[in-house]
């Protein structure tokens with residue numbers, strides 16, 4: 581039996597480090613439903629400050645953060661523009677319909693990126709027999725797109741379209757720090773274009789739980805009420821918020837190491853005729869690659885597991901490998917070498 585799998589399924593598999601656990605154990609806490617948890621308050625202020633927003637709201641997950649963002653921007657019967665491969669459209673289990681009574685309008689993109697023209701063409705005309713378009717959502721970096729970075733100029737162009745049509749603009753920035761570290765562009769430079777920005781602490785940053793939604797104070801007050809309605813009011817949440825603060829203080833700059841691992845891994849597997857990969861598309865910590873026939877994805881993922889490498893299924897029959905802090909460059913090389921030995925029989 582294999583006990584030390586090289587786990588490249590997701591950057592969510594990381595476990596809290598000793599330093600992070602100590603910060604959690606030492607956290608000052610209070611009842612956050614009363615707004616009295618000093619650690620939660622510090623985390624919310626810190627994230628809002630880094631993103632250049634008035635206020636932040638600590639929530640249990642990235643899905644909750646996105647769903648609160650949608651709920652707080654819309655009314656039932658509204659429509660929201662998202663990219664077809666976006667997390668909101670694919671992995672949030674129809675929550676927009678269930679929780680907000682809204683409809684998503686999925687626009688096809690290129691590796692997750694929509695054009696400003698496609699966004700503009702998807703906005704509904706203002707006639708009584710059509711649903712009002714209320715909001716546009718982007719995802720940076722784009723998960724199913726393969727860790728794609730949204731160019732700042734494109735973010736600005738789409739913002740102009742949104743502003744011209746009086747639409748709100750939300751960013752699912754689950755991996756915004758990956759984009760920032762890869763480009764050198766501050767997260768606040770990205771965030772300033774948006775009315776609301778959600779960031780995850782439990783992806784590459786390595787915290788065990790938590791996301792933060794940011795925006796104006798008034799907007800966040802609205803989101804806080806909905807968080808309670810959704811059952812997301814937490815009490816001594818400083819215990820977990822402390823891990824988020826620790827992650828922001830210690831784990832941002834090191835994301836560049838994950839990007840290096842992704843490039844190394846992609847470069848190595850590009851040497852095999854069995855795999856299809858464009859190494860130029862590897863921009864951050866996610867590697868997506870295709871399999872040449874007759875290799876079948878489910879079988880490949882199963883065989884890789886038997887050989888000690890855990891991978892996940894990406895978009896359209898492709899395989900996804902995600903780099904993170906709990907896997908060393910050496911292990912990543914070993915994983916690539918293992919996959920290079922793969923033969924279908």
Ligand SMILES: *Cc1c(COP(=O)(O)O)cnc(C)c1O
Pocket residue numbers: 641642643644646667668719721722723752754755780782783791
């Ligand atoms: C992971 C992720 C989320 C949120 O996921 P949770 O598992 O709910 O924390 C949202 N958007 C993107 C792009 C993600 O990758």
